Amino acid sequence: MSEKVLLILVDGMRPDSLDVCNHPFIRKMKEEGIYIPTAQTVMPSVTLPCHMSLFHSVAPDRHGILTNTYTPQVRPINGICEQLHLYKKTSGLFYNWGELRDLSRPGTISYGCFISGHIYSYEIANVKVTEEAIKSINESSPDFIFLYLGYADEAGHAFGWMSDEYIKSVYQSWDCIEKIASSIPDDYTIIITSDHGGHDRSHGRDIPEDMTIPIFIKGKGIDPSTNIESASIIDIAPTVTKLLGVEAAEEWEGRPLV
């Protein structure tokens, strides 16, 4: 088991965009780690509901967040950060879309940074928030870091999924991923994924373009030849806790991928 986990989420990154953008670090991740190109997200395939499912390992009808507006859970479930806090592990959230502020309950994260994509532009905010995450890892070495990059989703809405501008934004996101991966100690297992895909200039429907997401897992204890036939976004939380040697929350419905 690895000692630490870095989870990177590129908003709106379709698996087929990876073949088109062909960033050298994508090839490296595919060679050196596990790559699942057919993982599934949850309905509605919308950013906050999908992130809540990622962090709480249940479908939206259980956590109750069905739009990008957060409301407190009626029957609260621990998310990744609450569960790690219970076991005295430290977490940090680094993101450039403000609605993610409620992914962890107050008092459960030790580090974090929000750099607004609306203010700086998502292209610049991607770079800045990555730099902050690198600094935090190298200064404080948190057990778990979540890094959210919002540029690709913004480009998808503005220019269309799989447009040249969208592919360019995916490439830029991988520049950020390569930067952080090459700037941190190798005791971090790196998981890279997305919350949903997209079609035309939108997402949210139950169609393969919106529902299919990639998952990469690379780290010291990860066997790249592991064959994973199917995976869901709700499997990521139990994967993170297992890698950190922590129990999954009782209510979680996903299963560890490694």
Ligand SMILES: [Zn+2]
């Ligand atoms: Zn999204």
